[in-house]
Amino acid sequence: MNARRNNRRGSTVIEVMMAITVLAIGASGVVALQKVTSSANRNSRTIAVANEVARTWIERLRMDAMLWNYPSPTNPTSDLNVDTLWLKNHIKGPDPTKTDWFRPTNGNDICGTHDVFGRDEPCSGGATVQGPYCVNLRLSWVREDQRMIRAEVRVHWVGRNEGDGAVDQKDLPCGDPATVDDLAAKGIFRVAHAVTMVTKNEAP
Numbered sequence: 001m002n003a004r005r006n007n008r009r010g011s012t013v014i015e016v017m018m019a020i021t022v023l024a025i026g027a028s029g030v031v032a033l034q035k036v037t038s039s040a041n042r043n044s045r046t047i048a049v050a051n052e053v054a055r056t057w058i059e060r061l062r063m064d065a066m067l068w069n070y071p072s073p074t075n076p077t078s079d080l081n082v083d084t085l086w087l088k089n090h091i092k093g094p095d096p097t098k099t100d101w102f103r104p105t106n107g108n109d110i111c112g113t114h115d116v117f118g119r120d121e122p123c124s125g126g127a128t129v130q131g132p133y134c135v136n137l138r139l140s141w142v143r144e145d146q147r148m149i150r151a152e153v154r155v156h157w158v159g160r161n162e163g164d165g166a167v168d169q170k171d172l173p174c175g176d177p178a179t180v181d182d183l184a185a186k187g188i189f190r191v192a193h194a195v196t197m198v199t200k201n202e203a204p
Helices: 002-007 013-065 177-185
Strands: 133-141 148-158 189-199
Touching: 013 133, 013 148, 013 189, 133 177, 148 177, 177 189
Parallel strands: none
Antiparallel strands: 133 148, 148 189
16 A cells, blocks of 8 residues: 555655746747747848838839930930939039938928838928938949949938937938948948949930
8 A cells, every 4th residue: 555655646846846947948948039030020021121112212213314315416405404303413423422322302202211111201291201211322423424323222220229329210310321321330220222323315
């Protein structure tokens, strides 16, 4: 009878505590992995949206270049600063400096800011409109005959908004390229960059 009772005894307190400890360690690992996965998914999504915004502006610049037709063999007058929207008055020399970045805006429905889905934000708030994503452009001549333009698109957003020097989304300095460079160097901003060439659609 005594032998039978000994075989039926339950677990000791120490065994239960050890089992709980092993379970807790395993659970904490799963929670940490889930946190890392969630952060990676969020970063991947923001990068994907930023790249899509950059591609959108590349296409806008290419479409804008379609309106750049003159000078041509029959018309010596340039229409670059007359008919174009984004290219006009922004093209610099072959060696642009950091100050050549500008925020594109038509003063109406496009202000160089985009929402979390990459859509243009309206300009109803004027220059103070801020979005998760901001766009800067830089344009420079490639050829001496001024028939080809190097177009750079920079999309930036807040990648870290905690700690020293953190910037809240509502304080995003879309129109201040020097500040963007400084915050990107500190890791507070993340930047997606795209480059293309646009050429004149020469008329007869």
